[in-house]
Amino acid sequence: MIRTGGVQQIARGLCQIMGREISKGNFNTNISQMTPRGTLQLPWSSINSVRTMAVLPWPFSFQPRDFSLPNSSWGSDMRRLYEHYNSQCEVETDDGEKKWGVWRRLPSYNRSLKYATGGVYLSKIIQSKARLFTRNIREQGAGFEYVVFVNKQEQKCVCVFQAGHLLEGPPGHVHGGAIATMIDTVTGTHATYLSGPVMTANLNINYRSPISLGSTVLLTCSLDKKEGRKTFVSCQVTNTDSSKLHTEATGLFLSITMGHLLGG
Numbered sequence: 349m350i351r352t353g354g355v356q357q358i359a360r361g362l363c364q365i366m367g368r369e370i371s372k373g374n375f376n377t378n379i380s381q382m383t384p385r386g387t388l389q390l391p392w393s394s395i396n397s398v399r400t401m402a403v404l405p406w407p408f409s410f411q412p413r414d415f416s417l418p419n420s421s422w423g424s425d426m427r428r429l430y431e432h433y434n435s436q437c438e439v440e441t442d443d444g445e446k447k448w449g450v451w452r453r454l455p456s457y458n459r460s461l462k463y464a465t466g467g468v469y470l471s472k473i474i475q476s477k478a479r480l481f482t483r484n485i486r487e488q489g490a491g492f493e494y495v496v497f498v499n500k501q502e503q504k505c506v507c508v509f510q511a512g513h514l515l516e517g518p519p520g521h522v523h524g525g526a527i528a529t530m531i532d533t534v535t536g537t538h539a540t541y542l543s544g545p546v547m548t549a550n551l552n553i554n555y556r557s558p559i560s561l562g563s564t565v566l567l568t569c570s571l572d573k574k575e576g577r578k579t580f581v582s583c584q585v586t587n588t589d590s591s592k593l594h595t596e597a598t599g600l601f602l603s604i605t606m607g608h609l610l611g612g
């Protein structure tokens with residue numbers, strides 16, 4: 349049985365990631381597209397156009413955990429920066445009405461679409477075990493603790509990232525691959541927010557100074573340019589007051605159709 353609340357939350361999260369502004373009203377319109385068999389047409393055109401997606405069973409049967417919300421492992425820097433951006437996600441007008449601010453927090457779940465594969469459905473075992481790479485460590489604070497905020501007006505996004513003890517590379521410092529993973533995740537999320545579904549085609553990374561394990565850093569991404577299917581994004585990893593540069597990167601993302609992932 350599918351619980352609409354969970355579906356609603358995920359679909360809302362996906363809509364936010366895809367850069368679609370949704371009010372309660374137009375979201376409900378999409379929810380009302382659920383068929384009697386309990387399947388959902390996702391609310392953006394590129395996915396609606398893939399017939400297969402519309403008849404797939406929804407992969408979640410419970411309220412999913414949003415991993416981008418604070419937990420007890422978050423240190424003071426992580427919490428302070430979360431509050432700083434989160435407080436700008438909603439503003440109060442003079443007549444006491446609440447409105448979206450310039451920033452949006454993107455929710456983050458540890459499972460993505462169940463059937464995205466090279467044309468042939470994954471085996472049932474893999475389907476049930478597949479988890480987002482950055483969200484697959486159970487112990488809170490041990491791996492990637494992060495939250496992404498996007499600013500559509502400035503076409504910019506920031507990620508507050510606290511690197512856990514399982515991400516060690518050089519003694520006491522974060523592994524370069526873990527840093528690359530976060531850069532790919534955040535630049536990829538930003539490119540998706542700006543351009544819809546994309547895949548990383550190219551990532552260039554310069555490591556300038558090591559990141560201490562357990563510390564909190566900021567990843568700041570901005571759009572360099574868009575050319576047809578290509579979205580160019582750059583990213584800087586700095587300490588929390590941006591006075592020290594740890595890493596800088598540029599990424600090229602190519603727009604894809606969902607058919608690319610489904611093997612179409």
Ligand SMILES: CCCCCCCC(=O)SCCNC(=O)CCNC(=O)[C@H](O)C(C)(C)COP(=O)(O)OP(=O)(O)OC[C@H]1O[C@@H](n2cnc3c(N)ncnc32)[C@H](O)[C@@H]1OP(=O)(O)O
Pocket residue numbers: 532533536537546547548549550578600602604
């Ligand atoms: C919430 C979590 C978010 C996480 C986000 C993480 C994102 C990821 O990690 S994605 C996984 C890693 N990436 C991949 O596996 C992608 C594998 N590669 C591919 O699938 C394909 O090569 C793909 C889709 C990138 C491009 O293929 P395709 O759509 O056929 O494009 P193609 O026709 O080859 O090239 C189109 C244009 O891009 C250019 N291009 C393609 N690849 C590159 C490249 N690596 N460098 C520079 N230019 C490139 C081509 O030269 C061409 O340019 P032009 O139009 O000017 O001639």
